[in-house]
Amino acid sequence: xxxxxxxxxxxxxxxxxxxxxxxxxxxxxxxxxxxxxxxxxxxxxxxxxxxxxxxxxxxxxxxxxxxxxxxxxxxxxxxxxxxxxxxxxxxxxxxxxxxxxxxxxxxxxxxxxxxxxxxxxxxxxxxxxxxxxxxxxxxxxxxxxxxxxxxxxxxxxxxxxxxxxxxxxxxxxxxxxxxxxxxxxxxxxxxxxxxxxxxxxxxxxxxxxxxxxxxxxxxxxxxxxxxxxxxxxxxxxxxxxxxxxxxxxxxxxxxxxxxxxxxxxxxxxxxxxxxxxxxxxxxxxxxxxxxxxxxxxxxxxxxxxxxxxxxxxxxxxxxxxxxxxxxxxxx
Amino acid sequence: xxxxxxxxxxxxxxxxxxxxxxxxxxxxxxxxxxxxxxxxxxxxxxxxxxxxxxxxxxxxxxxxxxxxxxxxxxxxxxxxxxxxxxxxxxxxxxxxxxxxxxxxxxxxxxxxxxxxxxxxxxxxxxxxxxxxxxxxxxxxxxxxxxxxxxxxxxxxxxxxxxxxxxxxxxxxxxxxxxxxxxxxxxxxxxxxxxxxxxxxxxxxxxxxxxxxxxxxxxxxxxxxxxxxxxxxxxxxxxxxxxxxxxxxxxxxxxxxxxxxxxxxxxxxxxxxxxxxxxxxxxxxxxxxxxxxxxxxxxxxxxxxxxxxxxxxxxxxxxxxxxxxxxxx
Amino acid sequence: xxxxxxxxxxxxxxxxxxxxxxxxxxxxxxxxxxxxxxxxxxxxxxxxxxxxxxxxxxxxxxxxxxxxxxxxxxxxxxxxxxxxxxxxxxxxxxxxxxxxxxxxxxxxxxxxxxxxxxxxxxxxxxxxxxxxxxxxxxxxxxxxxxxxxxxxxxxxxxxxxxxxxxxxxxxxxxxxxxxxxxxxxxxxxxxxxxxxxxxxxxxxxxxxxxxxxxxxxxxxxxxxxxxxxxxxxxxxxxxxxxxxxxxxxxxxxxxxxxxxxxxxxxxxxxxxxxxxxxxxxxxxxxxxxxxxxxxxxxxxxxxxxxxxx
Numbered sequence: 014x015x016x017x018x019x020x021x022x023x024x025x026x027x028x029x030x031x032x033x034x035x036x037x038x039x040x041x042x043x044x045x046x047x048x049x050x051x052x053x054x055x056x057x058x059x060x061x062x063x064x065x066x067x068x069x070x071x072x073x074x075x076x077x078x079x080x081x082x083x084x085x086x087x088x089x090x091x092x093x094x095x096x097x098x099x100x101x102x103x104x105x106x107x108x109x110x111x112x113x114x115x116x117x118x119x120x121x122x123x124x125x126x127x128x129x130x131x132x133x134x135x136x137x138x139x140x141x142x143x144x145x146x147x148x149x150x151x152x153x154x155x156x157x158x159x160x161x162x163x164x165x166x167x168x169x170x171x172x173x174x175x176x177x178x179x180x181x182x183x184x185x186x187x188x189x190x191x192x193x194x195x196x197x198x199x200x201x202x203x204x205x206x207x208x209x210x211x212x213x214x215x216x217x218x219x220x221x222x223x224x225x226x227x228x229x230x231x232x233x234x235x236x237x238x239x240x241x242x243x244x245x246x247x248x249x250x251x252x253x254x255x256x257x258x259x260x261x262x263x264x265x266x267x268x269x270x271x272x273x274x275x276x277x278x279x280x281x282x283x284x285x286x287x288x289x290x291x292x293x294x295x296x297x298x299x300x301x302x303x304x305x306x307x308x309x310x311x312x313x314x315x316x317x318x319x320x321x322x323x324x325x326x327x328x329x330x331x332x333x334x335x336x337x338x339x340x341x342x343x344x
Numbered sequence: 345x346x347x348x349x350x351x352x353x354x355x356x357x358x359x360x361x362x363x364x365x366x367x368x369x370x371x372x373x374x375x376x377x378x379x380x381x382x383x384x385x386x387x388x389x390x391x392x393x394x395x396x397x398x399x400x401x402x403x404x405x406x407x408x409x410x411x412x413x414x415x416x417x418x419x420x421x422x423x424x425x426x427x428x429x430x431x432x433x434x435x436x437x438x439x440x441x442x443x444x445x446x447x448x449x450x451x452x453x454x455x456x457x458x459x460x461x462x463x464x465x466x467x468x469x470x471x472x473x474x475x476x477x478x479x480x481x482x483x484x485x486x487x488x489x490x491x492x493x494x495x496x497x498x499x500x501x502x503x504x505x506x507x508x509x510x511x512x513x514x515x516x517x518x519x520x521x522x523x524x525x526x527x528x529x530x531x532x533x534x535x536x537x538x539x540x541x542x543x544x545x546x547x548x549x550x551x552x553x554x555x556x557x558x559x560x561x562x563x564x565x566x567x568x569x570x571x572x573x574x575x576x577x578x579x580x581x582x583x584x585x586x587x588x589x590x591x592x593x594x595x596x597x598x599x600x601x602x603x604x605x606x607x608x609x610x611x612x613x614x615x616x617x618x619x620x621x622x623x624x625x626x627x628x629x630x631x632x633x634x635x636x637x638x639x640x641x642x643x644x645x646x647x648x649x650x651x652x653x654x655x656x657x658x659x660x661x662x663x664x665x666x667x668x669x670x671x672x
Numbered sequence: 673x674x675x676x677x678x679x680x681x682x683x684x685x686x687x688x689x690x691x692x693x694x695x696x697x698x699x700x701x702x703x704x705x706x707x708x709x710x711x712x713x714x715x716x717x718x719x720x721x722x723x724x725x726x727x728x729x730x731x732x733x734x735x736x737x738x739x740x741x742x743x744x745x746x747x748x749x750x751x752x753x754x755x756x757x758x759x760x761x762x763x764x765x766x767x768x769x770x771x772x773x774x775x776x777x778x779x780x781x782x783x784x785x786x787x788x789x790x791x792x793x794x795x796x797x798x799x800x801x802x803x804x805x806x807x808x809x810x811x812x813x814x815x816x817x818x819x820x821x822x823x824x825x826x827x828x829x830x831x832x833x834x835x836x837x838x839x840x841x842x843x844x845x846x847x848x849x850x851x852x853x854x855x856x857x858x859x860x861x862x863x864x865x866x867x868x869x870x871x872x873x874x875x876x877x878x879x880x881x882x883x884x885x886x887x888x889x890x891x892x893x894x895x896x897x898x899x900x901x902x903x904x905x906x907x908x909x910x911x912x913x914x915x916x917x918x919x920x921x922x923x924x925x926x927x928x929x930x931x932x933x934x935x936x937x938x939x940x941x942x943x944x945x946x947x948x949x950x951x952x953x954x955x956x957x958x959x960x961x962x963x964x965x966x967x968x969x970x971x972x973x974x975x976x977x978x979x980x981x
Contacts, residue, residue, distance in 0.1 A: 101571030113562040484963035628830035
């Protein structure tokens with residue numbers, strides 16, 4: 014049984030000029046202990062998917078359809094009171110900017126203790142000892158002395174380590190890491206990712222790693238989902254997606270990776286830009302930019318479909334219908 | 345800690361000096377104090393003698409230093425109008441103003457902060473809308489009108505509360521208090537509501553907007569993502585973070601209460617410093633105006649110091665020695 | 673050409689978010705209507721007021737203290753009753769609102785001009801000038817505006833001979849209120865100026881030799897006009913209140929030109945003898961006027977920039 018299953022998830026933002034669909038019919042699963050990478054440009058809906066799973070979408074955004082199933086139990090429709098016991102205890106979260114995710118007025122020890130005591134039956138003394146142990150585990154030097162220090166006394170990289178400790182301290186089965194290294198200095202991004210991966214392997218925690226950085230994904234993820242304009246364009250084992258992309262968008266994306274140690278911000282290879290959510294074209298959302306576009310792409314929207322590899326791709330190039338491929342190449 | 349206080353006090357010096365200079369310039373250059381003190385008929389010799397006696401023939405900076413020395417000893421000369429020492433007049437009136445301001449400030453805080461927290465947390469509930477409407481009316485109604493309406497209802501129509509004065513007071517040394525008699529307490533009710541109303545609505549609106557701001561921050565989202573209870577998120581994490589700006593503005597507002605007391609005291613004929621001041625303004629009684637200005641400045645400096653100390657207690661970033669972008 | 677351009681401008685305005693949020697909120701529409709009709713009634717007071725309260729020839733002391741028209745002892749000629757001198761309360765309110773709005777409007781314009789100028793200079797010149805100006809602003813902010821206005825008024829009163837003061841009292845009040853309210857304007861403009869002056873196009877404009885004044889006027893000013901207008905609207909309510917407070921305290925506009933605050937003060941003397949209408953109606957007018965202006969200001973602030981406070 015998968016740890017997490019997302020079925021046909023749909024997230025909408027009602028606005029004055031109509032309803033925006035930020036996440037549209039997204040389905041995927043995460044197995045226990047697995048690292049699923051979610052990539053895409055900003056605005057592709059990857060962060061909102063993560064936020065929807067733990068039900069922290071900013072109003073007026075709302076889950077408009079689909080199911081989120083954790084350990085065989087639906088969590089998209091339970092009362093927020095029960096959701097509280099899922100957050101932190103079963104699903105941890107790591108946010109982008111460590112400078113703003115820690116409450117500046119409380120010591121890091123207090124924040125750790127508070128989180129653990131919310132979910133685990135621990136005495137003050139046990140919780141404090143455990144807080145120090147967690148700080149040691151995430152590599153804070155002199156943890157025993159620094160447990161009473163305040164966030165502003167740590168550097169950005171150190172603060173993100175504290176955030177990781179906070180996300181893992183109640184021993185969840187899954188961590189949703191939303192751009193965990195984007196705000197960090199390039200030189201320490203690799204360290205923090207390596208730390209996150211090591212800790213999760215040790216504790217058997219699965220990771221949903223949301224990022225726009227293909228380098229990080231290639232290095233860290235077991236499987237990867239590529240998102241475009243609110244939908245999953247392609248999903249599959251990381252090797253296949255990186256080496257043998259089945260969706261033209263993924264192909265373009267892969268072309269944009271220089272060395273794995275560098276940060277990739279822009280997808281220079283693909284002409285044009287991702288459409289805004291207000292004007293997603295009919296048919297396949299990618300068709301205006303697609304080098305292999307053909308007639309069907311303009312009128313009919315493709316769902317994820319099997320390809321000749323282990324990947325699923327939302328692209329008519331892989332439609333079983335006869336002749337489609339030939340037409341596509343001709344165009 | 346000690347260094348922190350000292351640096352704050354040092355920063356207060358230029359403020360006090362500037363205010364003193366303004367206050368002194370009022371003495372020295374506005375109107376003709378000599379003519380006012382001598383009255384209608386005087387000879388040039390009398391005038392020259394008085395000028396010398398007052399030291400008005402000495403250079404500007406000497407006069408200023410003498411003024412500062414006198415001010416430090418509470419010596420502000422005689423009121424033009426009442427011909428009594430200004431210091432005595434102010435001391436007599438001070439307890440009335442301070443007791444009124446203190447009561448109004450407590451009222452504003454005790455009611456304003458919880459209302460602000462509530463409207464921030466439950467922004468769409470009907471009670472929040474009700475509070476907000478009330479607060480907007482509170483901000484738009486001038487203080488004196490609130491006073492007049494309260495007098496109309498409770499003193500004129502219902503006749504249950506007094507409409508002017510302090511009632512009976514008890515003297516404790518030079519301080520007179522209305523807190524110890526039933527009529528004193530009764531007399532305090534309408535004026536303190538009048539005075540506190542504006543500050544209360546202001547504090548409520550401030551707490552609310554800070555609360556809304558803080559609730560949008562990443563660390564509140566992160567606290568929710570860790571599954572902390574609403575109680576812990578709202579009253580532990582959010583409320584504490586709203587305190588820093590709230591303390592600043594509230595501190596300033598408490599100072600403003602003492603200034604606004606001028607209006608309330610006029611409406612209720614409350615025998616405080618404000619009434620003294622407004623009479624001084626109407627009669628161009630410069631010594632009282634100058635002394636009142638200095639006293640208010642001193643009060644503000646003290647309030648600011650207390651505000652800074654509270655910051656220090658609330659915000660660990662200040663204790664690290666470097667002061668992050670503090671109050672706004 | 674210009675007609676079609678302005679028609680296009682109107683069309684664009686009607687399609688804007690601002691207009692949308694305006695029409696969406698009945699309270700805001702209502703306060704706009706109330707504010708506009710009050711301003712209209714005030715401006716047109718000399719022509720549309722039922723009586724001329726300042727023409728002594730038409731006053732009849734026998735009409736004094738007439739209650740409102742719906743009262744048993746009321747007189748249909750005086751809808752809201754008459755005051756101690758037999759003046760029609762409705763007419764005095766219309767004339768009083770005229771003075772109140774005039775003083776409020778002028779003092780905001782004065783505060784705005786002063787504040788914007790100081791803000792531009794502080795932000796553009798920077799350095800010591802900036803430090804000194806902002807220090808003055810800090811000290812100024814420490815004191816409640818009403819106290820500053822009172823002090824300025826008292827000082828002018830002391831410095832000027834009595835009859836000269838009476839003649840220019842209205843302008844003294846405008847000056848006193850304006851001088852006590854320039855800081856918010858200066859702060860906002862200073863901030864925007866500091867951001868703007870480091871942008872590349874300003875550098876470029878400097879390189880080609882445009883004067884600083886011109887750069888500020890044509891590049892910085894248009895950028896800060898939105899927030900400045902919001903502050904101005906919010907300050908208008910305050911300025912009207914400040915004028916009313918000064919007049920109520922007896923140190924504002926001269927009694928020969930009574931504003932709403934003066935009317936309330938006069939009426940206050942008759943509160944205990946039961947002639948409540950002399951003070952309550954001007955008071956309600958003042959409250960409704962300030963409330964509608966404040967509602968408009970609040971809405972404008974939220975609609976233009978939710979972050980601005």
